[in-house]
Amino acid sequence: MKNITLNNLNYKEGSIKKRKRVGRGKSSNHGKTCGKGNNGAKQRSGYSTRFGFEGGQTPLNRRLPMVRIINKFRKDKCKTVTTDMLARVINKGIKEINYNVLYENRVIGLKENYKIVKGKEDIKFTGITIEANNFSKEAKALIEKNGGKCNIKVINNEK
Numbered sequence: 001m002k003n004i005t006l007n008n009l010n011y012k013e014g015s016i017k018k019r020k021r022v023g024r025g026k027s028s029n030h031g032k033t034c035g036k037g038n039n040g041a042k043q044r045s046g047y048s049t050r051f052g053f054e055g056g057q058t059p060l061n062r063r064l065p066m067v068r069i070i071n072k073f074r075k076d077k078c079k080t081v082t083t084d085m086l087a088r089v090i091n092k093g094i095k096e097i098n099y100n101v102l103y104e105n106r107v108i109g110l111k112e113n114y115k116i117v118k119g120k121e122d123i124k125f126t127g128i129t130i131e132a133n134n135f136s137k138e139a140k141a142l143i144e145k146n147g148g149k150c151n152i153k154v155i156n157n158e159k
Helices: 083-090 099-104 137-145
Strands: 079-082 114-117 129-132 149-152
Touching: 079 083, 083 114, 083 137, 114 129, 114 137, 137 149
Parallel strands: 079 114, 129 149
Antiparallel strands: none
């Protein structure tokens, strides 16, 4: 292979094509209408179809049934916090877990209601008190079986 320098750099053969020169007479096959056909919207300058246009056929978004979107900013909706997530906080040596502790450790967001649910791991909850808006039956049983306490509190998360 020869040394490549600035004076002998070339494009790969066939990578550069000549542009189509339109409107240059009948014999070029791109004369008169310049390859655009006769009349209609596609022949006009600045033409572009809107998103989802299917040439007059009823578009897919109108053929499918309408889906109602549930409000994702609902106030009564709870964030689920698994017992595995609580393990991160317990490993730091915190004995009382509540809204403020979970917020500071980035387990839940600001002004979020939360519910404790059972995770995959078995964790020791000895001497740990957990305050939450709600608990699942399995999570409550797991926490109390492993020596923890569950307190359900209606927490006003105003900050």
